[in-house]
Amino acid sequence: MPSIFTKIIDREIPADIVYEDELCLAFRDISPQAPVHVLVIPKREIISLDDLSDEDEQMVGRCILVAAKVAQQEGLSGGYRVVVNCKDDGGQEVPHLHFHLLGGRQMTWPPG
Template identity: 40%
Template sequence: MDSCVFCKIVRGEIPSEKIYEDADVFAFHDIHPAAPIHFMLIPKLHIGSLDEVEDKHRSLLGEMMVLIPRLAREQGCTDGFRTIINTGRVGGQEVHHLHIHIVGGSERLPAMIHHPR
């Protein structure tokens, strides 16, 4: 997609702090980190959201899932990390290109959703 910000990052039209790239995926630091370690892994193929994933994407998604722990360790997540995929309006997705946030650091991350008691 010509106007997609993440597609522009993949094409090098928008600068990013790249941490990994291969033929299928691209990983870079989040420009507004929510934790001491916060990067994103995206497919180079434009997929609008997790809701648009099809069977033909199975191998790509598997590659991404296998890559995440290695990249997390390389970035300093030695005692765990969190993966987040925001999907659609209700899920809080802001950029409509499938992306996985990987967040961590040295302290325990806060709860994601607070349940009323």
């Protein structure tokens, strides 16, 4: 069964898309944890970081570059955080690799 993110990629579920190219899609999180909370996802369904292979290097690099581009687009010149949760203990809720771009407020450490 496709994940909710695959349904967003396929336009079966609406999303507030802020960036798209051939490899990645970026859209606003529906439950934001910061004033700016954008998810950057690969268009190819990959479950988690643990499911990456050497062939995914370009795609993962592209997702990180997209996160930086969206941060600029969103005016996060004071800084931001990019987070990847992996599996249940890491807090991953959707079984599709995704990068959280968080900004617009001071980030604290440790994150939790």
